[in-house]
Amino acid sequence: MFPAALAIALTLTQPAPRQAAPQTDETVAVQRGARLAINNFAGEVIVRTWDKDAVRVIARHQTRTQVRIRPGSAGLSISASGTMGPQGSVDYEITAPAWMPVRVEGTYNFVTIEGAQAEVFANTVRGDVIIKGGTGVITAKSVEGEVQVDGARGKVTVSSVNEKVRITNTSGDISADSVNGSITMTGIESKSVDASSVNGTIIYEGTLADGGHYSFGTHNGDVALGLADSPNATFTFRTYQGRINTDFTLDGYRPEDAKRGRRVTATLGNGSADVSVETFGGSIRLRKGTVARSRGK
Amino acid sequence: MEALALRSPVEAIPAAEPLSDVARAAAGDVRAFEQLYRTHLPRVNSLVRRMTAGRDADELTQDVFVRVWQKLATFRGDSSFTTWLHRLAVNVVIERFRTDQVRRARMHDGEDIFEMLPAPAQTRDIGMDFEAALEKLPDGARQIFVLHDVEGYKHHEIATMLEISAGTSKAQLHRARMMLRRHLK
Amino acid sequence: MTDKWIDRLSEYIDDELTHDERAQLEAHLSTCRECADTLEDLRAVVSRAGNLPTRAPETDLWPGIEPRLSSGRSDAVLPFQARGSRRFSFTAPQLVAAGLALMLMSGGGVWVLQHGGRATSMPPIAATADPGTAALPAGLSDPRYDEAIADLEQALEAGRSELDATTIQILEANLAVIDKAIDDSRQALDADPANVYLNNHLADARQRKLALLRRATALVATKG
Numbered sequence: 280m281f282p283a284a285l286a287i288a289l290t291l292t293q294p295a296p297r298q299a300a301p302q303t304d305e306t307v308a309v310q311r312g313a314r315l316a317i318n319n320f321a322g323e324v325i326v327r328t329w330d331k332d333a334v335r336v337i338a339r340h341q342t343r344t345q346v347r348i349r350p351g352s353a354g355l356s357i358s359a360s361g362t363m364g365p366q367g368s369v370d371y372e373i374t375a376p377a378w379m380p381v382r383v384e385g386t387y388n389f390v391t392i393e394g395a396q397a398e399v400f401a402n403t404v405r406g407d408v409i410i411k412g413g414t415g416v417i418t419a420k421s422v423e424g425e426v427q428v429d430g431a432r433g434k435v436t437v438s439s440v441n442e443k444v445r446i447t448n449t450s451g452d453i454s455a456d457s458v459n460g461s462i463t464m465t466g467i468e469s470k471s472v473d474a475s476s477v478n479g480t481i482i483y484e485g486t487l488a489d490g491g492h493y494s495f496g497t498h499n500g501d502v503a504l505g506l507a508d509s510p511n512a513t514f515t516f517r518t519y520q521g522r523i524n525t526d527f528t529l530d531g532y533r534p535e536d537a538k539r540g541r542r543v544t545a546t547l548g549n550g551s552a553d554v555s556v557e558t559f560g561g562s563i564r565l566r567k568g569t570v571a572r573s574r575g576k
Numbered sequence: 577m578e579a580l581a582l583r584s585p586v587e588a589i590p591a592a593e594p595l596s597d598v599a600r601a602a603a604g605d606v607r608a609f610e611q612l613y614r615t616h617l618p619r620v621n622s623l624v625r626r627m628t629a630g631r632d633a634d635e636l637t638q639d640v641f642v643r644v645w646q647k648l649a650t651f652r653g654d655s656s657f658t659t660w661l662h663r664l665a666v667n668v669v670i671e672r673f674r675t676d677q678v679r680r681a682r683m684h685d686g687e688d689i690f691e692m693l694p695a696p697a698q699t700r701d702i703g704m705d706f707e708a709a710l711e712k713l714p715d716g717a718r719q720i721f722v723l724h725d726v727e728g729y730k731h732h733e734i735a736t737m738l739e740i741s742a743g744t745s746k747a748q749l750h751r752a753r754m755m756l757r758r759h760l761k
Numbered sequence: 762m763t764d765k766w767i768d769r770l771s772e773y774i775d776d777e778l779t780h781d782e783r784a785q786l787e788a789h790l791s792t793c794r795e796c797a798d799t800l801e802d803l804r805a806v807v808s809r810a811g812n813l814p815t816r817a818p819e820t821d822l823w824p825g826i827e828p829r830l831s832s833g834r835s836d837a838v839l840p841f842q843a844r845g846s847r848r849f850s851f852t853a854p855q856l857v858a859a860g861l862a863l864m865l866m867s868g869g870g871v872w873v874l875q876h877g878g879r880a881t882s883m884p885p886i887a888a889t890a891d892p893g894t895a896a897l898p899a900g901l902s903d904p905r906y907d908e909a910i911a912d913l914e915q916a917l918e919a920g921r922s923e924l925d926a927t928t929i930q931i932l933e934a935n936l937a938v939i940d941k942a943i944d945d946s947r948q949a950l951d952a953d954p955a956n957v958y959l960n961n962h963l964a965d966a967r968q969r970k971l972a973l974l975r976r977a978t979a980l981v982a983t984k985g
Contacts, residue, residue: 441935458939458969519949519958557958559942559949606830617818618817622813622815635825637818645830671982706809725810750768750770756806760802
């Protein structure tokens with residue numbers, strides 16, 4: 280049920296063919312050190328990489344929309360504007376050098392960035408963000424969409440307000456956040472992980488490195504850690520209404536203490552890593568091996 | 577004080593403005609609005625250009641006037657139209673700066689926005705003209721200088737608009753003035 | 762060694778020093794050449810700033826403005842394309858039209874910031890507000906936090922017409938999720954007020970609410 284204005288607008292537009300020829304196809308040479316910034320109000324932004332020192336921009340959009348590719352002192356900036364009135368949506372397929380840092384901002388964007396070997400930044404309100412690769416500072420955020428990061432190395436910050444967060448095969452410092460969505464981290468090598476959700480479940484499968492710091496917190500969700508072999512860790516558990524169960528034999532662990540948020544400390548091995556797990560209403564599980572057995576998604 | 581209604585607000589508008597243009601524009605008269613646009617364009621354009629060092633200035637100036645059109649019904653006539661319009665222009669520019677920046681997670685008084693954007697390379701060219709030197713200031717210092725010394729806002733007003741402390745505003749203003757004094761010739 | 766008065770010269774020019782500071786600075790100026798010269802320079806800068814010319818842009822901007830003026834306001838929802846079919850789906854006419862509809866500006870008096878004036882037709886964005894802080898033991902209420910929350914909620918309420926309905930729903934739903942967590946923590950604290958975990962958990966939940974409200978307010982600011 281569309282409001283009147285939208286209904287009128289609908290009758291005035293022609294449906295676009297599925298694979299229309301792109302309205303923009305330009306390649307611009309860039310120099311090492313340049314950064315790529317894409318600002319798109321709505322549409323799809325796909326960025327892939329190659330080994331040329333150039334950026335190719337393919338864009339599909341209405342004729343009234345003009346794509347601007349502007350070189351500047353910091354690098355290349357890509358945006359669109361309406362030549363007559365409001366800007367429509369633009370779907371981009373961009374190929375950039377792997378060394379080039381990429382930044383994508385916009386509101387109704389689905390963003391995919393693959394193969395980057397430099398910094399990546401993607402922020403959208405509605406739309407999923409998928410990042411494969413990335414080195415250095417990697418930031419991926421959506422309000423309404425899912426966010427996935429795979430194969431990144433560095434300082435990784437991932438957040439979705441409403442939907443789930445997935446981080447896989449990634450190394451470095453990780454910070455993951457969601458209000459309503461679950462956070463799943465698998466194949467992680469890190470000395471610093473901070474994951475927090477209100478409603479969502481948190482799953483972590485990865486190293487607990489010596490001297491590392493790991494913090495998992497949720498209000499209503501469960502926290503499940505899938506640990507390989509015998510890590511060296513000191514666990515601090517707090518749960519108000521939930522339970523703790525563990526596949527491991529933990530030193531100093533008294534399950535009867537784990538209620539009403541009282542702190543329960545337990546050790547595995549030499550206790551080197553520092554692991555804090557908190558949940559108000561959910562349960563805490565320590566599993567040997569994997570946690571995320573085909574959960575049907 | 578009643579909000580400016582769409583019809584017959586004539587008595588609410590200060591005499592400084594052509595009485596009919598603001599009222600007619602508020603009622604939806606595009607030609608009247610175009611007159612307002614042409615009257616106020618030079619000053620708005622100068623303000624926007626100086627605050628942004630020319631970046632996206634045309635686009636932002638257009639955004640300002642579109643915003644004026646949208647909000648015209650809320651102009652109460654309790655300040656001059658010019659003052660109200662300029663305040664809107666400043667807000668549009670500040671909002672654009674915010675969206676261009678990485679979001680800060682922590683609660684600060686906003687001082688770090690002035691350090692995050694790299695300052696353009698400082699130049700020792702004494703012959704550079706004052707306006708060109710203004711353009712080269714770091715964003716925060718330049719904005720505060722333009723708002724205070726060019727546009728006449730007070731520090732507490734600037735602090736509210738930019739979400740910084742009045743102390744930061746004073747410090748940045750002094751910094752801007754000290755940098756600009758080499759380019760007076 | 763920098764002269765401490767150099768940093769106060771701008772305040773002196775702007776008449777922001779106290780009576781005593783002013784007297785001390787003036788006494789200093791009579792003995793310090795560097796400060797006196799700097800003061801003169803700064804005054805010249807201020808004078809120049811006040812006399813900068815205004816100039817119109819080189820191109821006429823009206824053609825980029827006129828088409829964006831309209832008298833209708835639309836509550837159109839941007840249709841949310843199913844994720845599976847997203848490739849090129851944004852070139853579909855619905856999205857373009859919805860983008861157009863979103864851009865239709867309000868020229869009328871529908872959206873009016875008033876004191877006690879006509880409210881917008883939608884319910885307030887923070888429908889499940891925190892239960893009254895007055896009921897809390899002294900240690901649990903934080904006036905600065907409450908004020909910050911109130912300011913942000915107000916800003917969001919004022920600007921909510923600038924967001925599309927789906928985004929508003931999602932923001933409200935998530936604020937409600939956080940409010941529930943805050944309520945749960947508060948209730949638990951009623952029974953166990955000295956509980957360290959609960960106190961920290963409540964503080965975290967409040968910080969989250971603040972952060973989400975800020976993010977939402979920033980969205981309103983960019984859309985306008």
